[in-house]
Amino acid sequence: MSGGDQKLVEVKDLSVVFTQDGNETRAVDKISFDLAEGETLALVGESGSGKSVSALSLMQLLPYPAASHPSGSIKYRGEEVVGADERTLMGIRGNEISMIFQEPMTSLNPLHTIERQVGEVLAVHRGLRAEAARKRVLELLNKVGLQNAESRLGAYPHELSGGQRQRVMIAMALANEPRLLIADEPTTALDVTVQAQILKLLKSLSREMGMAMLLITHDLGIVRKMADRVCVMNHGHIVEEGETAGLFDNPQHEYTRHLLGSEPKGKPLTARDDAPEIMSTDNLKVWFPIKKGVLKRTVDHVKAVDGISLTVRRGHTVGVVGESGSGKTTLGLGLLRLIDSDGPIVFMGQHIEDDNWSELRSRRADMQIVFQDPFGSLSPRLSVAQIVEEGLLVHGTDLNYDARRQRVAEALVEVGLDPETMDRYPHEFSGGQRQRIAIARAMALKPDFVVLDEPTSALDMSVQAQIVDLLRDLQQKHDLAYLFISHDLKVVRALADEVIVMRNGKVVEQGSSDQIFDDPQTDYTKALMAAAFDLETAPEGVVSS
Amino acid sequence: MNAILDKTAQGKINWEATWIGRFNKARTSPINQRRWRNFKANSRGYWALWFFGVLFFVSLFAEFIANDKPLLVTFEGGIYMPVFVAYPETDFGGDFATEADYRDPFVQELIEDAGGTIIWPLIPYSYDTINLDLPVPAPAPPSAENWLGTDDQGRDVVARVIYGFRISVLFGLILTVFASIIGVAVGAVQGYFGGWIDLIGQRLIEIWSSVPSLYLIIIIAAVIEPTFWILLGILLLFQWVALVGVVRAEFLRGRNLEYVRAARALGLRNVAIIFKHVLPNAMVATLTFLPFILNSSITALTALDFLGFGLPPGSPSLGELLAQGKNNLQAPWLGFTGFIVIATMLSLLVFVGEAVRDAFDPRKTLQ
Numbered sequence: 053m054s055g056g057d058q059k060l061v062e063v064k065d066l067s068v069v070f071t072q073d074g075n076e077t078r079a080v081d082k083i084s085f086d087l088a089e090g091e092t093l094a095l096v097g098e099s100g101s102g103k104s105v106s107a108l109s110l111m112q113l114l115p116y117p118a119a120s121h122p123s124g125s126i127k128y129r130g131e132e133v134v135g136a137d138e139r140t141l142m143g144i145r146g147n148e149i150s151m152i153f154q155e156p157m158t159s160l161n162p163l164h165t166i167e168r169q170v171g172e173v174l175a176v177h178r179g180l181r182a183e184a185a186r187k188r189v190l191e192l193l194n195k196v197g198l199q200n201a202e203s204r205l206g207a208y209p210h211e212l213s214g215g216q217r218q219r220v221m222i223a224m225a226l227a228n229e230p231r232l233l234i235a236d237e238p239t240t241a242l243d244v245t246v247q248a249q250i251l252k253l254l255k256s257l258s259r260e261m262g263m264a265m266l267l268i269t270h271d272l273g274i275v276r277k278m279a280d281r282v283c284v285m286n287h288g289h290i291v292e293e294g295e296t297a298g299l300f301d302n303p304q305h306e307y308t309r310h311l312l313g314s315e316p317k318g319k320p321l322t323a324r325d326d327a328p329e330i331m332s333t334d335n336l337k338v339w340f341p342i343k344k345g346v347l348k349r350t351v352d353h354v355k356a357v358d359g360i361s362l363t364v365r366r367g368h369t370v371g372v373v374g375e376s377g378s379g380k381t382t383l384g385l386g387l388l389r390l391i392d393s394d395g396p397i398v399f400m401g402q403h404i405e406d407d408n409w410s411e412l413r414s415r416r417a418d419m420q421i422v423f424q425d426p427f428g429s430l431s432p433r434l435s436v437a438q439i440v441e442e443g444l445l446v447h448g449t450d451l452n453y454d455a456r457r458q459r460v461a462e463a464l465v466e467v468g469l470d471p472e473t474m475d476r477y478p479h480e481f482s483g484g485q486r487q488r489i490a491i492a493r494a495m496a497l498k499p500d501f502v503v504l505d506e507p508t509s510a511l512d513m514s515v516q517a518q519i520v521d522l523l524r525d526l527q528q529k530h531d532l533a534y535l536f537i538s539h540d541l542k543v544v545r546a547l548a549d550e551v552i553v554m555r556n557g558k559v560v561e562q563g564s565s566d567q568i569f570d571d572p573q574t575d576y577t578k579a580l581m582a583a584a585f586d587l588e589t590a591p592e593g594v595v596s597s
Numbered sequence: 598m599n600a601i602l603d604k605t606a607q608g609k610i611n612w613e614a615t616w617i618g619r620f621n622k623a624r625t626s627p628i629n630q631r632r633w634r635n636f637k638a639n640s641r642g643y644w645a646l647w648f649f650g651v652l653f654f655v656s657l658f659a660e661f662i663a664n665d666k667p668l669l670v671t672f673e674g675g676i677y678m679p680v681f682v683a684y685p686e687t688d689f690g691g692d693f694a695t696e697a698d699y700r701d702p703f704v705q706e707l708i709e710d711a712g713g714t715i716i717w718p719l720i721p722y723s724y725d726t727i728n729l730d731l732p733v734p735a736p737a738p739p740s741a742e743n744w745l746g747t748d749d750q751g752r753d754v755v756a757r758v759i760y761g762f763r764i765s766v767l768f769g770l771i772l773t774v775f776a777s778i779i780g781v782a783v784g785a786v787q788g789y790f791g792g793w794i795d796l797i798g799q800r801l802i803e804i805w806s807s808v809p810s811l812y813l814i815i816i817i818a819a820v821i822e823p824t825f826w827i828l829l830g831i832l833l834l835f836q837w838v839a840l841v842g843v844v845r846a847e848f849l850r851g852r853n854l855e856y857v858r859a860a861r862a863l864g865l866r867n868v869a870i871i872f873k874h875v876l877p878n879a880m881v882a883t884l885t886f887l888p889f890i891l892n893s894s895i896t897a898l899t900a901l902d903f904l905g906f907g908l909p910p911g912s913p914s915l916g917e918l919l920a921q922g923k924n925n926l927q928a929p930w931l932g933f934t935g936f937i938v939i940a941t942m943l944s945l946l947v948f949v950g951e952a953v954r955d956a957f958d959p960r961k962t963l964q
Binding site: 388390412413414416417420421423424425428429430431433434442443446447490493497 | 854855856858859860861862863864865866869873874877878
């Protein structure tokens with residue numbers, strides 16, 4: 053290192069422009085920031101604010117020539133990166149600067165074993181092969197806390213959980229002991245409990261190796277926990293920059309204050325305890341058979357939902373929480389009879405567990421579901437009006453075209469969208485707006501019971517709060533019964549009167565919201581709460597890794 | 598919101614407005630605009646489409662280009678259009694009550710002596726007109742009269758190529774459309790419902806596609822006299838399998854998409870889900886395949902014609918032209934013409950197919 057005050061990375065007046073079909077989009081507009089050795093800097097902002105693009109330009113990984121830098125310079129240890137030749141860049145990429153991505157499933161090659169994936173990095177940059185490489189791979193996997201690393205060397209990505217895959221990704225990124233690690237939303241796709249573990253790992257690794265970290269996230273909780281300094285980005289500009297503690301205590305810019313104030317908050321509505329039961333079940337089971345042998349005999353079952361009893365009353369919200377794989381979504385689908393289940397399901401006073409598909413069809417208008425992914429749950433080929441009116445075509449057959457448009461407009465107004473936009477296509481809307489469309493689709497039928505399957509997980513933090521408020525308003529207006537499925541207890545606390553904590557298809561704890569949140573009885577619930585509210589990890593074995 | 602209410606009050610105007618709205622929407626769907634741009638960006642494919650389109654369009658009017666009946670005859674103040682109407686020879690003062698043979702010098706004389714005129718098409722031969730005035734034994738080499746010569750029965754090769762091209766492409770198009778409809782339907786049912794239906798369907802298709810289809814067609818063609826439609830039916834028996842695999846795969850993927858689940862939660866019937874939500878996804882794969890299926894359909898017909906098991910004798914056919922070229926090596930214009938026409942037609946379709954593939958390639962967005 054030359055000179056004490058030379059920065060590791062210096063970015064000055066950097067702009068990024070994307071050109072498509074002659075249209076220019078300015079993703080990043082003259083941003084400047086720097087990063088010292090060993091320091092952790094967070095780039096915070098909502099999706100589309102240009103934070104990922106800024107990080108990718110550090111490694112010149114943007115799709116050039118569609119992307120270009122009309123202005124600015126990026127200096128890595130005094131050396132210019134913008135416009136550098138491929139040789140220089142190859143020396144920097146993976147060697148000096150590494151990156152981990154949001155989605156660990158798609159970032160790993162599904163056809164290569166863990167050993168081969170990590171070993172490949174070593175072979176390319178260090179020329180390590182065979183035994184030497186194997187030794188180093190093991191060392192790295194142990195370092196990132198992958199349990200039973202030795203026996204997992206031959207495992208394929210699909211055999212690992214999301215958290216384990218992210219650990220492998222980190223091992224690959226660390227293989228060459230980089231000076232800078234760029235972490236692009238490293239925990240967004242993970243459960244809260246796993247998120248806490250990964251964050252803890254990243255923090256200890258950066259301290260141990262003296263590695264600088266550029267953390268990209270939309271979650272201010274993570275920033276507060278991890279970063280030394282913060283840059284807040286909005287529409288391609290850095291609007292505020294400062295030490296983490298100072299910025300959180302005394303935010304200067306309006307946008308920062310907006311971000312800080314956008315955690316899901318508020319209290320669930322107080323509903324009458326004697327409200328009529330909308331949906332109830334007793335000892336519900338959803339077992340998927342495991343078949344083996346030539347005759348495909350059922351040898352065992354995957355007990356996705358194993359004996360759950362619950363009652364949802366009018367105007368009430370029952371929150372279902374648990375790690376991924378705990379059977380929350382299966383429970384929701386089972387209650388709506390979208391998958392086969394075993395056990396009584398009473399909806400509006402009538403047993404529906406033995407109804408066939410056409411008997412169920414008439415009830416579908418009264419029970420609806422909103423899915424997690426606002427991008428996957430809207431057909432890209434239908435306009436908003438066509439999406440929202442779909443249920444009306446099935447259930448409101450007496451409505452003519454105009455009446456349906458009318459109902460669509462009403463539903464859109466209700467979820468806070470401009471009805472004039474109903475002839476546009478989903479891709480023209482942001483994630484939050486798309487989730488509103490999905491809610492409008494469910495609400496257009498005026499249901500009594502709605503299953504909300506992680507409706508906020510795929511959204512930015514500030515948008516999550518808006519959706520939660522919207523859901524609460526709708527509940528109040530129409531006296532709806534919700535089954536709210538989430539792994540994020542922050543959101544559940546803001547909506548649910550009653551909480552069911554699930555693990556491996558079974559109930560761990562069940563009770564009123566106050567009771568669960570104020571006085572959790574089991575270690576598992578405590579661990580979920582620590583992870584959600586404080587980003588703290590639990591002792592080993594309480595939650596999955 | 599107010600705008601909507603106003604529209605409802607106006608009733609009829611509203612209908613128009615919304616229909617125009619629908620039309621505009623369909624026309625300006627951004628994803629289709631991008632596809633059309635990608636298609637045009639492949640200039641070879643774009644021009645191939647134009648070239649092929651013009652050739653096909655022109656060949657649809659083959660009767661006006663190559664025909665042994667005049668386009669127009671004026672005779673004693675009357676105007677006759679033999680292309681459209683069959684006039685008996687007696688109308689022109691001849692002896693027979695049958696349709697006039699305008700190539701007969703006697704009939705021509707009758708008309709010209711009466712001061713009438715005959716306007717002939719560009720090529721005064723139809724596909725089955727035999728040139729009886731050949732100076733040499735058939736097949737005659739190219740000359741001013743027969744631009745590409747005649748075949749071994751004295752029929753003009755240019756006329757036969759024009760009609761043959763038309764029948765090949767029409768046959769290919771019809772076969773492709775029917776094969777696609779059946780293939781998409783079968784693939785959709787298999788992929789959407791999965792399970793036993795899929796398993797049994799796949800096994801049946803495996804058995805079916807291992808049947809040596811060419812021999813079967815030859816045997817069938819030997820038993821029943823093949824006409825255009827019978828031949829189409831026989832080839833259809835085997836051609837529909839082509840699309841099943843792709844469509845089935847798209848449906849297997851599509852039925853698990855979240856918006857399909859959402860549609861199910863809304864209570865939509867399976868048929869509605871298939872047509873509205875899953876099929877549009879599968880159509881991309883289908884459309885990409887279409888030019889190549891068209892190609893193989895045309896080739897299948899040509900091959901059968903070449904072997905002599907195809908269209909009824911005397912039909913204009915490119916395969917039959919190739920067979921003549923093979924049997925008359927001393928007349929190379931037959932083989933060359935057949936080869937060039939078929940090669941050009943198939944190449945153009947492959948170029949179009951490549952451009953269609955580009956158009957539907959989602960990775961081609963950043964350019």
